[in-house]
Amino acid sequence: MSYQKSKFHHPRLPVNDLGLTYRDYEGALSTLCAGCGHDAITSAIVQACFELSLPPHQVAKMSGIGCSSKAPNYFLNKAHGFNSVHGRMPSVTTGANLANRDLTYLAMSGDGDSASIGLGQFAHVVRRQLDMLYIVANNGVYGLTKGQLAATADKGVTNKTGELSLFTDIDLCVMALQLGATFVARSFSGDKKQLVPLIKAAISHQGFAFLDIVSPCVTFNNHASSTRSYDYVHEHITTAAVTDFIPVKKEITSDCQAGVCEDVCLHDGSLMRIHKLQADYSTNNAMKAINDIENHKQKGEILTGLFYLDPNGDSFHEINNSSDTPLNKLNQDVLCPGNRVLSSINDSFR
Amino acid sequence: MSQICVTSLPNTCHSVNDFVVRFANTNGTGSASANNMFAKAIIRMGIPVSAKNIFPSNIQGMPTWYEVRINENNFLARRGGRSELVVAMNAQSLADDIESVASGGYMLYDSSRALQTSEIRDDIHYLAIPISAICQKEYQDPRQRQLFKNVIYVGALAALLNIEFDVLKALVAEQFRGKDKLITPNIYALELGYQYAHQHFQCPLTLKVERRKLINNRIMVDGNTATALGAVYGGATVVGWYPITPSTSVVEKFASYCARLRIDPATGKKNYALVQAEDELAAIGIAIGASWNGARAFTATSGPGISLMTEFLGLAYFAEIPMVLVNVQRAGPSTGMPTRTQQSDILACAYASHGDTKQVLLFPQDPFECFTMSTQAFDLADQLQTPVIIMSDLDLGMNDHLTAEFSWDDEQNYQLGKVLSAKQLDELDDYGRYLDVDNDGICYRTLPGTHPDKGAFFTRGTSRNRYAGYTEKSADYVENMERLTKKFTHAISLMPAPEINQSTKRAKIGLLFFGTSSHAIPEAIQQLKDHGLSVDTLRIRAFPFSDSISDFIDVHEDVFIIEQNRDSQMRTLLSNELSIAPAKLNAIANFDGLPLTSTFVVSHVLEHFAKQSSATQVG
Numbered sequence: 001m002s003y004q005k006s007k008f009h010h011p012r013l014p015v016n017d018l019g020l021t022y023r024d025y026e027g028a029l030s031t032l033c034a035g036c037g038h039d040a041i042t043s044a045i046v047q048a049c050f051e052l053s054l055p056p057h058q059v060a061k062m063s064g065i066g067c068s069s070k071a072p073n074y075f076l077n078k079a080h081g082f083n084s085v086h087g088r089m090p091s092v093t094t095g096a097n098l099a100n101r102d103l104t105y106l107a108m109s110g111d112g113d114s115a116s117i118g119l120g121q122f123a124h125v126v127r128r129q130l131d132m133l134y135i136v137a138n139n140g141v142y143g144l145t146k147g148q149l150a151a152t153a154d155k156g157v158t159n160k161t162g163e164l165s166l167f168t169d170i171d172l173c174v175m176a177l178q179l180g181a182t183f184v185a186r187s188f189s190g191d192k193k194q195l196v197p198l199i200k201a202a203i204s205h206q207g208f209a210f211l212d213i214v215s216p217c218v219t220f221n222n223h224a225s226s227t228r229s230y231d232y233v234h235e236h237i238t239t240a241a242v243t244d245f246i247p248v249k250k251e252i253t254s255d256c257q258a259g260v261c262e263d264v265c266l267h268d269g270s271l272m273r274i275h276k277l278q279a280d281y282s283t284n285n286a287m288k289a290i291n292d293i294e295n296h297k298q299k300g301e302i303l304t305g306l307f308y309l310d311p312n313g314d315s316f317h318e319i320n321n322s323s324d325t326p327l328n329k330l331n332q333d334v335l336c337p338g339n340r341v342l343s344s345i346n347d348s349f350r
Numbered sequence: 351m352s353q354i355c356v357t358s359l360p361n362t363c364h365s366v367n368d369f370v371v372r373f374a375n376t377n378g379t380g381s382a383s384a385n386n387m388f389a390k391a392i393i394r395m396g397i398p399v400s401a402k403n404i405f406p407s408n409i410q411g412m413p414t415w416y417e418v419r420i421n422e423n424n425f426l427a428r429r430g431g432r433s434e435l436v437v438a439m440n441a442q443s444l445a446d447d448i449e450s451v452a453s454g455g456y457m458l459y460d461s462s463r464a465l466q467t468s469e470i471r472d473d474i475h476y477l478a479i480p481i482s483a484i485c486q487k488e489y490q491d492p493r494q495r496q497l498f499k500n501v502i503y504v505g506a507l508a509a510l511l512n513i514e515f516d517v518l519k520a521l522v523a524e525q526f527r528g529k530d531k532l533i534t535p536n537i538y539a540l541e542l543g544y545q546y547a548h549q550h551f552q553c554p555l556t557l558k559v560e561r562r563k564l565i566n567n568r569i570m571v572d573g574n575t576a577t578a579l580g581a582v583y584g585g586a587t588v589v590g591w592y593p594i595t596p597s598t599s600v601v602e603k604f605a606s607y608c609a610r611l612r613i614d615p616a617t618g619k620k621n622y623a624l625v626q627a628e629d630e631l632a633a634i635g636i637a638i639g640a641s642w643n644g645a646r647a648f649t650a651t652s653g654p655g656i657s658l659m660t661e662f663l664g665l666a667y668f669a670e671i672p673m674v675l676v677n678v679q680r681a682g683p684s685t686g687m688p689t690r691t692q693q694s695d696i697l698a699c700a701y702a703s704h705g706d707t708k709q710v711l712l713f714p715q716d717p718f719e720c721f722t723m724s725t726q727a728f729d730l731a732d733q734l735q736t737p738v739i740i741m742s743d744l745d746l747g748m749n750d751h752l753t754a755e756f757s758w759d760d761e762q763n764y765q766l767g768k769v770l771s772a773k774q775l776d777e778l779d780d781y782g783r784y785l786d787v788d789n790d791g792i793c794y795r796t797l798p799g800t801h802p803d804k805g806a807f808f809t810r811g812t813s814r815n816r817y818a819g820y821t822e823k824s825a826d827y828v829e830n831m832e833r834l835t836k837k838f839t840h841a842i843s844l845m846p847a848p849e850i851n852q853s854t855k856r857a858k859i860g861l862l863f864f865g866t867s868s869h870a871i872p873e874a875i876q877q878l879k880d881h882g883l884s885v886d887t888l889r890i891r892a893f894p895f896s897d898s899i900s901d902f903i904d905v906h907e908d909v910f911i912i913e914q915n916r917d918s919q920m921r922t923l924l925s926n927e928l929s930i931a932p933a934k935l936n937a938i939a940n941f942d943g944l945p946l947t948s949t950f951v952v953s954h955v956l957e958h959f960a961k962q963s964s965a966t967q968v969g
Contacts, residue, residue, distance in 0.1 A: 055802060056802075057798075057799055057800070057801060057802050057803070057806060058799050060643070060798045060799075061808075072808075073808055073820075077806065078802065078803060078806050079798070079806055080796070080797075080798035080799075080806050080807065080808075080809070081806075081807075081808040081809065082639070082642060082808075082809045082810075083808060083809065083810040083811065083812070084635070084638075084639075084665065084811070085635075085661055085662060085665050085811060088631060088632070088635045088662065090632070090635075091590065091627065091631065091632035091633075091634075091635025091636050091639065092635045092636075092638055092639035092642070093639060094590070094625060094627075094632070094635070094636050094639060095588055095590060095635060095636035095637060095638060095639025095640035095641070095642070095643070095647060096639040096640060096642060096643040096798075097639075098587075098588045098623040098625070098636070098639075098640055098645070099587070099588055099639070099640040099641075099642075099643035099644060099645030099647070100643045100644070100645070100798070100799065102799070103643075103798055103799050120628050120629065120632075121628065121631070121632055121635075123628075124627070124628040124632065128625070316623075317623075320620060320623050321618070321619050321620050322619060322620055322623055323614055323617070323619045323620060323621045324617070324619065327587040327588060327621065327622065327623060327640075327645045328587070328640075328643055328644035328645040328797070330587065330621055332585060332763065332764050334614075334621060335582075335585040335587065335612070335621065335646075336582075336583055336584075336585060336758070336764075337582065337583065337611045338758065338760050339757060339758040339759070339760050341611065342579075342583070342756050342757065342758050343755075343757075345579065345756065346569050346755040346756055349569035349570055349571040349755075350393075350394075350569055350570070
């Protein structure tokens with residue numbers, strides 16, 4: 001069931017540039033377990049979209065199947081959503097995006113949906129450089145079917161029933177980096193301070209943005225032997241850099257100090273201000289990012305933050321040289337060549 | 351020198367404009383374009399022709415055949431049986447090819463290698479031309495030596511069969527327009543063959559063509575090209591696809607027409623987007639995503655792709671998303687015979703996906719209908735908000751067929767179905783995606799981005815109430831499923847009606863068929879008439895079925911359903927959907943992977959009556 005929230009709200013709730021309040025970006029009441037990391041992601045998405053003053057109806061919420069894929073129902077009520085089939089959200093989003101390049105595609109998937117059944121679709125949508133934000137709510141476990149291990153679970157951990165994870169985990173950030181994603185980041189559902197600017201930057205980024213969010217499953221993967229529990233993640237998280245998102249119009253109040261701070265200008269003119277926490281941190285070296293991720297993993301740490309950003313890469317429609325007018329807005333007079341052309345085509349078959 | 355001259359056999363085949371020429375080649379040697387030129391030359395002389403490419407699932411080095419039937423009665427199905435003239439250019443298949451010559455017929459072969467005694471039949475004529483030796487002498491380049499072999503035998507056939515040489519010359523000039531320096535050498539090669547035949551054989555043979563005026567406005571084209579062109583005219587802008595024989599050329603042709611016809615003149619940008627996807631799952635996912643967002647979209651595939659697409663077909667059925675799927679059927683099951691034809695996905699498509707699903711099917715019979723049904727499929731999908739599957743087949747899709755020329759009514763508007771604009775939403779007090787406002791089972795949809803506050807909903811494959819909210823209430827679920835049934839029944843009124851040919855004095859026998867099986871029917875009717883049997887016919891053009899099909903079955907005493915699959919799948923579908931007693935429908939099932947012949951139909955009808963009468967006698 002989905003329960004709608006009350007529309008009643010405080011009369012002096014702050015409004016954004018569109019005159020909308022935070023409440024205008026909310027969705028139905030979540031039916032996920034109390035304390036689910038995914039609800040924190042939902043709340044970060046709501047905040048990010050509100051702060052970006054994104055017209056909610058200009059967003060298309062895309063998902064597959066699983067707990068994570070239910071989440072789009074819980075944010076942006078005024079946006080259309082598409083809860084497709086398991087592992088196939090990337091192809092549906094590809095089609096949707098080809099049809100209308102003007103919308104913002106905000107996709108929510110999970111570790112089963114993307115790292116197992118949908119691994120092929122995940123890989124190919126990255127290659128295709130589709131202009132979208134692809135979020136994976138990564139809890140290392142299948143929630144809706146009650147606790148089976150996911151392909152992102154670390155080798156050697158056990159699930160709640162004690163089943164051992166026998167095989168090497170799949171790191172979707174590493175794959176995205178290898179396959180040419182132009183925005184790759186990892187965050188933690190419990191770190192809203194890091195998460196919100198990353199979501200804002202990822203939405204503003206033109207091109208394929210991938211955001212892997214460690215999002216503990218309170219019901220099936222929050223036990224002591226898990227490496228995706230709240231306690232474990234809190235204790236083992238390492239952050240490469242703290243990122244601020246500075247929208248186009250906002251005045252930049254402080255200087256960026258060379259060596260510890262870097263500004264990256266996104267396609268729409270907004271800035272990502274990155275405060276480096278590690279001296280050798282950079283956002284333009286995918287191979288180094290892969291190394292850093294793997295090195296931290298060896299130490300039992302989860303590295304988070306923005307791993308890679310190429311603000312100038314071409315996305316699908318540039319590569320395809322698609323019409324600037326969305327294809328779904330083209331009328332019959334543009335699409336249909338008419339009978340005169342057809343009779344000359346007929347002549348080619350005589 | 352020719353080994354055997356052309357006069358002495360008592361039963362020599364004689365014919366003007368009614369015979370079959372079979373070319374035996376090796377694939378990858380460029381024979382297809384020469385053979386095609388041969389067929390086209392005869393059409394240019396006003397004589398009806400059908401051409402069947404019987405090719406292997408291979409790129410180079412395997413035997414391949416091209417069968418040209420010339421028939422001025424317009425009997426253009428595959429005739430079957432042995433051919434009056436065989437052009438045997440492939441040593442690998444020579445023994446079989448010699449066997450495939452009709453008694454009293456001719457075999458043209460490359461006599462650069464002498465025939466073995468075992469290869470000499472005493473009831474056929476041998477036309478020996480040292481083609482390789484001629485090429486060896488005339489050309490230096492190995493590729494030319496290969497390619498011009500084909501052109502030389504076409505030149506020889508022109509002399510042997512009385513094909514007008516100027517027609518061939520004109521075809522060469524057209525084929526190589528823009529590559530003009532190839533024209534002269536090709537005409538020279540034609541001349542080599544032509545002259546050789548004239549010098550060594552009595553030309554023309556007892557088989558020959560004579561100019562007629564029987565083509566009228568018809569064109570010669572393959573069904574896949576027609577389907578692709580229909581998609582361009584139907585306004586398709588997004589295609590997801592994965593290569594699979596025999597559907598690949600649907601998308602390739604779509605791409606090439608779009609590259610000519612769908613480029614914005616001002617900006618040079620594309621008014622279309624094509625994605626070669628990672629698999630068929632993604633291919634159909636792309637089409638569904640695009641259609642959900644209001645673009646016309648399609649994908650094309652064949653058997654194995656259909657299997658992979660069925661989960662998504664269920665989603666599109668249940669979530670009510672329009673889309674067009676072109677299924678160019680081939681011989682299954684599994685990988686089956688990928689380069690042979692069948693109509694064996696009827697049930698897999700009609701009921702594609704788990705749960706209670708029913709899909710809308712269209713059955714084109716020729717390239718003309720591939721074009722019209724392809725344009726129509728986009729209207730139907732939008733009007734019905736459901737997938738529409740065009741059930742073509744390999745014979746239709748990949749072979750050239752003589753067909754009515756394409757036409758488009760410039761006054762005709764796309765039927766985009768029930769899609770609400772922002773203004774319409776503003777005027778509504780109550781919007782529910784699955785509210786059956788018009789009581790036809792078809793509800794109003796909205797497209798993402800239409801209105802800032804109204805009309806947004808969550809599309810899902812889970813059960814939902816009228817307002818698109820998730821529900822597990824049985825009453826809501828049942829209501830929704832019943833509405834889908836209502837919509838499917840309503841669809842009948844929009845479907846192309848069956849084509850019924852019923853004489854004023856009703857015949858006892860009724861033949862039902864669909865798709866390419868229709869090609870054999872005019873000839874079968876003629877042959878049955880010769881046996882004293884008159885028949886009425888009904889060609890099924892769509893599923894869901896019209897009531898007129900039940901009526902036709904009811905009023906005929908002996909009903910045959912003719913199809914190209916082992917299990918008589920259409921018979922099952924008819925029995926199931928129209929509650930017809932299976933015993934009422936006699937199955938005629940051709941499933942050898944080759945296009946149906948009239949002989950097959952007639953022999954089964956006659957066999958049925960023979961059995962019936964012997965049963966009566968015994969009784």
